[in-house]
Amino acid sequence: MSRTPLDxxxxxxxxxxxxxPWAELGLKxxxxxxxxxxxxxRPTGAELxxxxxxxxxxxxxxxxxxxxxxxxxxAPQSDALLVGIGENAGxxxxxxxxxxxxxxxxxxxxxxxxxxxxxxTGVGGIVRDIIAMGARPVxxxxxxxxxxxxxxxxxxxxxxVVAGIxxxxxxxxxxxxxGEVVFDACYQGNPLVNAGAIGVMRHEDIHxxxxxxxxxxxxxxxARTGGDGIGGASILASETFDDAKPSKRPAVxxxxxxxxxxxxxxxxxxxxxxxxxxxxDLGAAGLSCATSELASNGSGGMRVTLDxxxxxxxxxxxxxxxxxESQERMCAVVExxxxxxxxxxxxxxxxIATVIGEVTDGDRLEIYWHGGxxxxxxxxxxxxxxxxxxxxxxxxxWQDALQADDANKLPRPETAEELKDxxxxxxxxxxxxxxxxxxxxxxxxxQGNTVLAQPEDSGMIRIDEETGLGVAIATDGxxxxxxxxxxxxxxxxxxxxxxxxxxxxxxxxxxxDCLNFxxxxxxxxxxxxxxxxxxxxxxxxxxxxxVTGGNVSLYNQTGEAAIHPTPVVAVLGVIxxxxxxxxxxxxxxxxxxxxxxxxxxxxxxSAWSQVxxxxxxxxxxxxxxxxxxxxxxxxxxxSRDGMIxxxxxxxxxxxxxxxxxSALLGGKGARLVVPDGLDAFTxxxxxxxxxxxxxxxxxxxxxxTDMCGARGLPVTRIGVVDGDAxxxxxxxxxxxxxxxxxxxxxxxxxxx
Amino acid sequence: MTARIGVVTFPGSLDDRDTQRAIKxxxxxxxxxxxxxxxxxxxxxxxxxxxxxxxxxxxxxxxSRFSPVMETVIExxxxxxxxxxxxxxxxxxxxxxLLPGGMLGNDHLHFICRDQKLRVExxxxxxxxxxxxxQEIHIPLKNMDGRYVADERTLDMxxxxxxxxxxxxxxxxxxxLRDIAGITNEAGNVVGLMPHPEHAVxxxxxxxxxxxxxFFTSIxxxxxxx
Numbered sequence: 021m022s023r024t025p026l027d028x029x030x031x032x033x034x035x036x037x038x039x040x041p042w043a044e045l046g047l048k049x050x051x052x053x054x055x056x057x058x059x060x061x062r063p064t065g066a067e068l069x070x071x072x073x074x075x076x077x078x079x080x081x082x083x084x085x086x087x088x089x090x091x092x093x094x095a096p097q098s099d100a101l102l103v104g105i106g107e108n109a110g111x112x113x114x115x116x117x118x119x120x121x122x123x124x125x126x127x128x129x130x131x132x133x134x135x136x137x138x139x140x141t142g143v144g145g146i147v148r149d150i151i152a153m154g155a156r157p158v159x160x161x162x163x164x165x166x167x168x169x170x171x172x173x174x175x176x177x178x179x180x181v182v183a184g185i186x187x188x189x190x191x192x193x194x195x196x197x198x199g200e201v202v203f204d205a206c207y208q209g210n211p212l213v214n215a216g217a218i219g220v221m222r223h224e225d226i227h228x229x230x231x232x233x234x235x236x237x238x239x240x241x242x243a244r245t246g247g248d249g250i251g252g253a254s255i256l257a258s259e260t261f262d263d264a265k266p267s268k269r270p271a272v273x274x275x276x277x278x279x280x281x282x283x284x285x286x287x288x289x290x291x292x293x294x295x296x297x298x299x300x301d302l303g304a305a306g307l308s309c310a311t312s313e314l315a316s317n318g319s320g321g322m323r324v325t326l327d328x329x330x331x332x333x334x335x336x337x338x339x340x341x342x343x344x345e346s347q348e349r350m351c352a353v354v355e356x357x358x359x360x361x362x363x364x365x366x367x368x369x370x371x372i373a374t375v376i377g378e379v380t381d382g383d384r385l386e387i388y389w390h391g392g393x394x395x396x397x398x399x400x401x402x403x404x405x406x407x408x409x410x411x412x413x414x415x416x417x418w419q420d421a422l423q424a425d426d427a428n429k430l431p432r433p434e435t436a437e438e439l440k441d442x443x444x445x446x447x448x449x450x451x452x453x454x455x456x457x458x459x460x461x462x463x464x465x466x467q468g469n470t471v472l473a474q475p476e477d478s479g480m481i482r483i484d485e486e487t488g489l490g491v492a493i494a495t496d497g498x499x500x501x502x503x504x505x506x507x508x509x510x511x512x513x514x515x516x517x518x519x520x521x522x523x524x525x526x527x528x529x530x531x532x533d534c535l536n537f538x539x540x541x542x543x544x545x546x547x548x549x550x551x552x553x554x555x556x557x558x559x560x561x562x563x564x565x566x567v568t569g570g571n572v573s574l575y576n577q578t579g580e581a582a583i584h585p586t587p588v589v590a591v592l593g594v595i596x597x598x599x600x601x602x603x604x605x606x607x608x609x610x611x612x613x614x615x616x617x618x619x620x621x622x623x624x625x626s627a628w629s630q631v632x633x634x635x636x637x638x639x640x641x642x643x644x645x646x647x648x649x650x651x652x653x654x655x656x657x658x659s660r661d662g663m664i665x666x667x668x669x670x671x672x673x674x675x676x677x678x679x680x681x682s683a684l685l686g687g688k689g690a691r692l693v694v695p696d697g698l699d700a701f702t703x704x705x706x707x708x709x710x711x712x713x714x715x716x717x718x719x720x721x722x723x724x725t726d727m728c729g730a731r732g733l734p735v736t737r738i739g740v741v742d743g744d745a746x747x748x749x750x751x752x753x754x755x756x757x758x759x760x761x762x763x764x765x766x767x768x769x770x771x772x
Numbered sequence: 773m774t775a776r777i778g779v780v781t782f783p784g785s786l787d788d789r790d791t792q793r794a795i796k797x798x799x800x801x802x803x804x805x806x807x808x809x810x811x812x813x814x815x816x817x818x819x820x821x822x823x824x825x826x827x828x829x830x831x832x833x834x835x836s837r838f839s840p841v842m843e844t845v846i847e848x849x850x851x852x853x854x855x856x857x858x859x860x861x862x863x864x865x866x867x868x869x870l871l872p873g874g875m876l877g878n879d880h881l882h883f884i885c886r887d888q889k890l891r892v893e894x895x896x897x898x899x900x901x902x903x904x905x906x907q908e909i910h911i912p913l914k915n916m917d918g919r920y921v922a923d924e925r926t927l928d929m930x931x932x933x934x935x936x937x938x939x940x941x942x943x944x945x946x947x948x949l950r951d952i953a954g955i956t957n958e959a960g961n962v963v964g965l966m967p968h969p970e971h972a973v974x975x976x977x978x979x980x981x982x983x984x985x986x987f988f989t990s991i992x993x994x995x996x997x998x
Binding site (some may be wrong): 183464 | 783786787790791793794824828861885970
């Protein structure tokens, strides 16, 4: 086996004319030239590997950065924000000395290629982000989008994704408390697998990704480094450095949740003993990312000996080691005197831990291999000073025609029988049907603190057993609305998640987002992206809920066809005492049903237009954020003061969908009366935002309606919890049995 | 006085803290035990909690069964110390041959998490005395490998000796033979079951019922009155 000489810094300086495979690694010509300019010479192979992965769209946000700035510029004043955008995850003060960290990320592309492992490692990655902040993970949520429910490939992708999320999350012991499952043909070749996690810590336990203190040791711990997840590196390896190796390595990583569980416990034990100065998880771009970010965020430089990295495959080249995305690894910076204790804790948990370097007093990141220096860079140029693009964007030519194709003009049901039939079709349609077949594959009991889990409006976790302090999280995003109007669509996603947190009785505090879009090189997609961010940033400012971090996923596109723009928004809320939470299910017969908010003829992007007419056109529902805020305040007060026993937000599917869900979950029917001024069709199917249905005990009726009246929130009595049917007086009745069959049979029939 | 009940943490145990909480809520003192440590710290009873010890690699419970702590647990269980195995703990007990039979993958091949209806068949064990025979309860169930199997002769013996402690009602969630959800040894001190009583001890949390609490009050009374 012949081997080319080691490409050290010295070697690179002496051989300026060596051709490097920068294009195969995804760098553009001007980007490569910029690297040469920064270094004042050609990069070594290892340096090229680092720059190429760190300057990729995924790691550098080069297309999105100029727009994402708005989240900072328009950030509302919030006392709750302890750590903002830029760290592994944002941190929010929830009172009583507790801090909560949460974040949503995408794992879209790998999940299409290999659904089980793609989804599993998505959970693993987001959970490591949470522990890297110093928090114990307490729950996960999974917003998912798939192609048409009856498409044969959905039967390959969905069960694999769900099993992967369950297989990994269940084994970690994290309750899965929320998320969504949405079907639409636009996601056929680009399913969206977003994963969110929440962690809890005390204020003083917050940890950051930075390497400070000259002489402090850099410890790599967790799984051994293997050849998985290298992607572009295989080209580097096979073409330039060593011909004798397997040329193709899998681009999708393989997860080991057992290893991650040990990593969680051993990291938390090290935190408890205050052994950690700085910490970073190894996710995308692996060691390249961890070393350059730790070094550039700290006060000094860093020297790393790559030979000391424990390997799964001894034939890996240094470039591959730097680019490997092997899962379940973390990097900690530890004072020399505490290294022994840190290694002891790792040994207790059977976790491999190795000192691979130290913090230096310079400002360079230097990496050695076989005694030669193969990397010598300013880490900031790798981690933070990547290219920034002002991609051209333009409102697509078809947008006007799409908005002019008014869904309000679609034929409506003409008889009571037709209306009844459409209700049955709606609640049985894949998007509106029960997702129990999916969620029952997730553990939602583990840790013994789950107060609410899906299909509740938000997931809720108790974080203090003495005081009952809890947090709630909801994720929402309607790609159909966003396609019709990305600015309003992003605001509606926020409004819905905000409302969902409030219906359970929690006060919305902060936002994380996962922005899923097509190719940024398409000006139409870029316009959708720019509009969605502008909408979301404006709305967050108005509602007083800062964006704490999140993730951008671009290139969700097959050929020319991009997915619907799909901003998924997660809202985190706090509740002083989880005993005051409000569930969705109807609790007691005789309780009065009230509709809060205004109902207008709004059918653009609605579930009704999709299910009955397979139509997408017109405008999405109006956004009124002041109304959302008022509604939330009323819902929170009513929960706290025991005025309501059940609450459900109205969103896709409208009022009838909400009432059917509350009835089925509680096993109690409802008698509904169409209010004056509305026709039965609009009453049942409209998707006007800013609304909720609540069940009020008779003893609380006056107090509740007086409160709404005094605050100026429209409140309409629409019926009573009663019987074993959903009975729309003068129109039709559907028995709970019939509704349950329609609502619960769809998903198992398609996927089981 | 109260009783000290140990909860073993194996690598990959998940419900160890939940079980400690349930023990505390019942009024007993939970004691954390570590898998590498043979010392049981003078506890009066031991719970092997749920989870995925060793990632369920090889076979659920197959590796944990060889932990140092299990040497002492097996020895003490044989001389009468009460031992409860929940889910993965049940799997460990069968692997350790403290209980007969074994667990295979669920017949539908999916993980399943649900609030499960059970009938208490034997209310005379150390862990079930606060129930009445025939009582119907709801306890959360969550497992991947929960299908209880044994040969016909063993099953007949378990039935004849009243050693089927719990049976699934209305719906068999994993294909367990004869709807068996939990069993006991001959002496009634060792009990294993797939459902999770520690997740049904507070009205607000989890399933919203407290049907699991009697497991922990049963053992407390037995130990205190002993």
